[in-house]
Amino acid sequence: MTTLSLLPAVLEVIRLLLIVAVAVAGLVGFLWANYKTWHSEYYLPGAALLALVVAAELHLVFEASLAISVVLGALPLLLAVLFKYAIRGRWMVPFLFAAPASVGVALLFLYPLVFEIYLSFHRLNLETLGDWIRTGAIDFTGFENFIEVLQVGSETKESFWIVTARTFAWTGINLVFHVFFGLVLALFLNQKIRGVGAYRTILMLPWAIPQLIAVLAWRGEFHSTFGYVNNLIRIVNDVFSFGVGEGRIAPLEWVGFRPQEWWTNPQALFASICIVNIWLGIPFMMMVSLSGLQSISKSYYEAASLDGASAWQRFRHITLPLLKPIMVPSMILGMIWTFNNVNVVYLMTAQRGGSEGADILVSDLYKQAFVYNRYSFSAAYAIVIFLILLVLTAVWMKSSRMTEDPGRN
Amino acid sequence: MSSLDKVSLRQSIVTHAFLWIACLVALFPVSRIITISLRPGNRLLSSDLSLIPADATLSSYVKIVTEKPFLQWLYNSLLITVTTSLIGVCLAATAAYAFSRYKFPGRKSGLLFLMTTQMIPGAMLLLPIYLVLTKIGLNNTYTGLVVAYSVTTLPFSIWILKGYFDTVPKSLEEAARIDGCTEFGAFYRILLPLSKPSLAIVFLFNFTQAWNEYLVASTILQDSRLRTWPLGLYELQGNFNSEWGLFAAGSVLISVPVILLFLYSSKYMISGLTLGGVKG
Numbered sequence: 001m002t003t004l005s006l007l008p009a010v011l012e013v014i015r016l017l018l019i020v021a022v023a024v025a026g027l028v029g030f031l032w033a034n035y036k037t038w039h040s041e042y043y044l045p046g047a048a049l050l051a052l053v054v055a056a057e058l059h060l061v062f063e064a065s066l067a068i069s070v071v072l073g074a075l076p077l078l079l080a081v082l083f084k085y086a087i088r089g090r091w092m093v094p095f096l097f098a099a100p101a102s103v104g105v106a107l108l109f110l111y112p113l114v115f116e117i118y119l120s121f122h123r124l125n126l127e128t129l130g131d132w133i134r135t136g137a138i139d140f141t142g143f144e145n146f147i148e149v150l151q152v153g154s155e156t157k158e159s160f161w162i163v164t165a166r167t168f169a170w171t172g173i174n175l176v177f178h179v180f181f182g183l184v185l186a187l188f189l190n191q192k193i194r195g196v197g198a199y200r201t202i203l204m205l206p207w208a209i210p211q212l213i214a215v216l217a218w219r220g221e222f223h224s225t226f227g228y229v230n231n232l233i234r235i236v237n238d239v240f241s242f243g244v245g246e247g248r249i250a251p252l253e254w255v256g257f258r259p260q261e262w263w264t265n266p267q268a269l270f271a272s273i274c275i276v277n278i279w280l281g282i283p284f285m286m287m288v289s290l291s292g293l294q295s296i297s298k299s300y301y302e303a304a305s306l307d308g309a310s311a312w313q314r315f316r317h318i319t320l321p322l323l324k325p326i327m328v329p330s331m332i333l334g335m336i337w338t339f340n341n342v343n344v345v346y347l348m349t350a351q352r353g354g355s356e357g358a359d360i361l362v363s364d365l366y367k368q369a370f371v372y373n374r375y376s377f378s379a380a381y382a383i384v385i386f387l388i389l390l391v392l393t394a395v396w397m398k399s400s401r402m403t404e405d406p407g408r409n
Numbered sequence: 410m411s412s413l414d415k416v417s418l419r420q421s422i423v424t425h426a427f428l429w430i431a432c433l434v435a436l437f438p439v440s441r442i443i444t445i446s447l448r449p450g451n452r453l454l455s456s457d458l459s460l461i462p463a464d465a466t467l468s469s470y471v472k473i474v475t476e477k478p479f480l481q482w483l484y485n486s487l488l489i490t491v492t493t494s495l496i497g498v499c500l501a502a503t504a505a506y507a508f509s510r511y512k513f514p515g516r517k518s519g520l521l522f523l524m525t526t527q528m529i530p531g532a533m534l535l536l537p538i539y540l541v542l543t544k545i546g547l548n549n550t551y552t553g554l555v556v557a558y559s560v561t562t563l564p565f566s567i568w569i570l571k572g573y574f575d576t577v578p579k580s581l582e583e584a585a586r587i588d589g590c591t592e593f594g595a596f597y598r599i600l601l602p603l604s605k606p607s608l609a610i611v612f613l614f615n616f617t618q619a620w621n622e623y624l625v626a627s628t629i630l631q632d633s634r635l636r637t638w639p640l641g642l643y644e645l646q647g648n649f650n651s652e653w654g655l656f657a658a659g660s661v662l663i664s665v666p667v668i669l670l671f672l673y674s675s676k677y678m679i680s681g682l683t684l685g686g687v688k689g
Contacts, residue, residue: 004481005634009551013492016552020496093592094511101504101563102519108560109526112537119537133544185431188424201672202432205439208671210621212639213660216646217438220445220653228441279434287675333527340530343624347643366532370628375536382533389528 024100031099035092038083047080119379120145126373138376145380157368158359164388167339167360170274174338177278179331182285183323189286190293200290207283215347218276222262229272230259266357273348273358277341285334292326293319332396339389342366361385439664446470446657469658477645479659482638486620489551489558489637494615496559497566501611502604504563505570506596510579520571523564531624534561539628549632557629558619566611573607574600613674620667638663 037043055073058064064072087095122138123145132138150160189200206214221228237258241250252258260268300318309317345363359367365385369378440460447465473479508516534557542553581603582595590598601608623639630636638659645656 004478004484006484009485009488009635012551013488013555016555017492017495024500091511091513094507094513094516097503097507097511097596098513098519101500101567104500104560105523105526105563108538108557109529109534112534113529115537115541116533119540124540129543185428188428191424193421193424199428199432203428203435204672204675205435205668208668208675209439209664210639210660210667212621212623212642213442213664214438216643216656217442217660220646221438221441228437283435336528340528342530342532346624362530362532365530366535366624369532369536370539375540378532378536382530382536385530386528386533389530390525393528 027099027103028096031096032092034079034083035089035096038080038087038089044080044084047077051075051077116379116382119376120383122376124375124379125377129373129375141376145377146384148377149381149384158357158364160384163359163361163364166270166358167362170270170360171335171339173274174277174281175331175335178281178285178334178338179327181278181282183289185282185286186289186293189290203286204283206280207287211280211343212347214280215276215344218272218279219348222272224259224261224263227262229262233257233259269349270358273345276348277338277344280344281334281338285330288326288330289323292323295326296322332393335396336389336393339392361388442657442660442664445654446661448654469654470662473645473655473658473662477641477655477659478634478636479638479641479662481634482636482641483663485551485635486637486639489555490616490619492551492555493558493562493619494612496555497562497615498608498612500559501563501566501570502601502608503596505567505574506600508567509571509574510582520568523567526564531561535625535628542629548629549635551635554626554629557625558622559615562615562618566615569614570604570607570611573604577603610674613670617667617671 037046051073054076055069058072059066059069083089121140121142123141124132124138128138185203189196189203220226222230224230237250237252240252243249262268262272296319300322301314304314304318339360340362341360342362342365345358345360346366349358349363350367362385365378365381368374368381444460444462446469447467448462449464449466449468507513508520538553538557539548542548547553577600582590582599585595585599586592621639622637623643626637627640627643630640642656642659642663645652645659
């Protein structure tokens with residue numbers, strides 16, 4: 001029997017909530033004070049004094065490095081200049097409202113970005129980590145990490161280009177199946193049939209069930225001896241086979257339909273991950289398509305069938321164009337999510353028996369950073385991945401917008 | 410071809426058959442988990458394919474609650490998740506209000522930046538967070554985890570809430586302002602009560618995100634006492650031979666409330682998603 005420990009965690013959480021509240025109040029209060037005093041003639045000198053005090057305190061009391069103290073100290077001064085000459089007391093309400101979230105997002109998204117760029121040009125790994133924690137100093141290496149990222153594989157790392165190709169295949173395969181099955185299911189669910197609600201609820205399950213549980217359960221079913229998948233394949237092969245004398249002929253096995261070593265054979269592993277992720281992602285596309293279909297007015301279809309349009313023509317010329325404005329943003333979002341889907345791939349490959357050779361870029365990145373502890377290398381790797389995704393999304397957004405309204409371009 | 414709503418018998422049979430097959434596929438791992446959770450401990454590994462085993466027993470359920478720190482995992486998860494959602498909703502609501510109701514420099518680029526954050530690979534954010542937490546000694550605490558969770562879901566929450574706020578007529582707040590309400594009062598007394606459903610959705614969105622998260626938690630929390638349920642179940646599943654049944658039983662216990670909550674809230678989540686996407 002295990003005992004519960006309840007109190008320490010509660011105390012920590014309460015302390016955290018208090019810290020957040022104080023930080024938010026401090027931030028909003030500071031901005032508010034700026035709005036109240038910016039027109040005073042003592043405003044800029046006061047801000048300069050504040051900057052000096054902050055920088056001195058950081059450097060002398062908290063022993064931060066000179067550069068960090070100067071940069072952090074300059075922040076209130078910079079803000080003061082902005083208030084005096086650019087903002088001039090305008091937009092007080094939206095700025096105060098947006099400030100806490102903006103600072104939070106900036107700290108947690110922008111700061112890592114900057115830090116990552118810094119890391120990628122330096123050498124930080126398990127050996128230099130201790131020094132860095134104590135002194136904060138690491139060696140500058142130039143583009144070494146980036147060159148290593150783009151190199152052909154090594155012992156601890158598959159070739160970047162193979163992983164990239166696999167990632168694109170992964171994203172493409174998943175997206176095609178998600179959209180196809182999602183749309184087909186939505187078209188079926190959009191009919192007036194009995195039990196639509198029940199069908200929809202059941203079909204939502206892959207999305208509703210906690211992802212970790214679904215993936216781990218699937219992973220168990222891909223076990224080579226005890227998993228359902230291989231057993232099902234064996235049964236199907238038995239049904240479709242016939243004995244000839246002593247031997248047995250199973251035609252399906254000839255075309256590759258036979259039990260696989262899903263956990264250890266890289267190709268089979270990759271296939272199994274694709275199957276699991278397709279299963280997971282269909283409900284999202286189904287619901288998006290369904291809400292899109294339901295927003296299309298019935299009168300279009302009535303007019304079209306009066307004009308003698310066939311079912312296919314109605315689908316091609318009414319449903320698809322009207323579905324597009326909803327589907328395109330969801331597909332872009334789906335593409336990004338699939339490309340970045342470290343969870344499913346990691347959970348399917350990481351454990352005992354899992355082999356590499358089925359990794360996509362982000363799961364490889366995760367392993368480089370947290371399994372092999374190659375921090376600087378991973379930082380460079382992450383930047384490369386981010387750039388790929390940025391270019392991909394920009395190209396797609398642009399092309400989809402151009403086809404939407406050709407008149408504007 | 411008279412009416413579009415009338416479905417022919419053949420078409421209806423095809424539809425039902427297709428949906429039945431789809432439902433079977435959707436239910437497959439779920440049914441398997443239930444089956445395995447009911448198996449007695451001495452024959453967890455079996456190629457038996459029946460849905461409910463002949464010798465069904467609840468011993469796995471009893472075992473995971475009494476012999477494993479299952480309740481502790483749930484408690485840890487619940488605490489982290491509720492705190493995360495509270496912080497997330499408060500920050501998202503105020504920011505969404507600014508983005509929805511006011512024009513200010515940086516509004517457009519701010520919204521675009523929020524979109525861009527969705528593109529950043531999670532591992533990319535995790536590395537600096539992990540290094541900084543290691544450096545300032547906040548590893549193995551909930552503080553770093555909660556901050557990371559609540560801020561990573563922030564862009565999406567703001568996006569959803571902004572979409573909802575856009576649909577609430579501005580005239581209500583203007584009337585309140587004329588009656589002498591402050592800006593914050595108009596937000597707090599008029600807009601927030603009107604958007605209760607959407608706030609609940611964003612709360613649930615934050616909740617499910619943090620509740621189901623595995624990777625960040627596994628990186629930051631190494632102390633076994635601090636474990637959340639995904640970390641605990643992951644380890645049970647790793648012992649494929651001995652604890653597979655416990656994993657299944659734990660999964661069923663956790664999934665049932667989560668699935669119910671999700672099915673209840675998903676309708677609103679989708680409409681929020683498409684609203685935000687279309688209006689931009």
